Amino acid sequence: xxxxxxxxxxxxxxxxxxxxxxxxxxxxxxxxxxxxxxxxxxxxxxxxxxxxxxxxxxxxxxxxxxxxxxxxxxxxxxxxxxxxxxxxxxxxxxxxxxxxxxxxxxx
Numbered sequence: 001x002x003x004x005x006x007x008x009x010x011x012x013x014x015x016x017x018x019x020x021x022x023x024x025x026x027x028x029x030x031x032x033x034x035x036x037x038x039x040x041x042x043x044x045x046x047x048x049x050x051x052x053x054x055x056x057x058x059x060x061x062x063x064x065x066x067x068x069x070x071x072x073x074x075x076x077x078x079x080x081x082x083x084x085x086x087x088x089x090x091x092x093x094x095x096x097x098x099x100x101x102x103x104x105x106x107x
Contacts, residue, residue: 006045007057009035014058019074023081026055055082059089066097076101 013035014026028051032039046053059082062075069075079101082090093101 003045006037006041009037010042010045010054011057011061014054015061015078018058018062018078018081023055023058023078023085023087026051026058055087056089059087059093063089063093063097066093070097070100073104076104080105 010031014031017026017031017034028039028042031051031054032042035041042054043050046057049056059079062078062082066072066075066079076097079090079093079097083093083098083101090098
């Protein structure tokens, strides 16, 4: 249960960072600070994959939120940035959502 709570806190903090400063702004030390925990906790909650897993979990949360709010431009921009970085979770998003995300780059 504690790991699940920490995971949710980390993903929420990463989501806020991405909304404010872009997907590429999600960095280990800043994320740990924003979540109010040490960066060792990130590796405890996301063993092995570290920040790549955090970023994928963040995009999974973005996709879930966009399912409910498909016109959320800041979230679409985060998804577009993740697509640009080749994030696998972003590539798994529905095609319609990816098109809307990429359209935000052109507007």
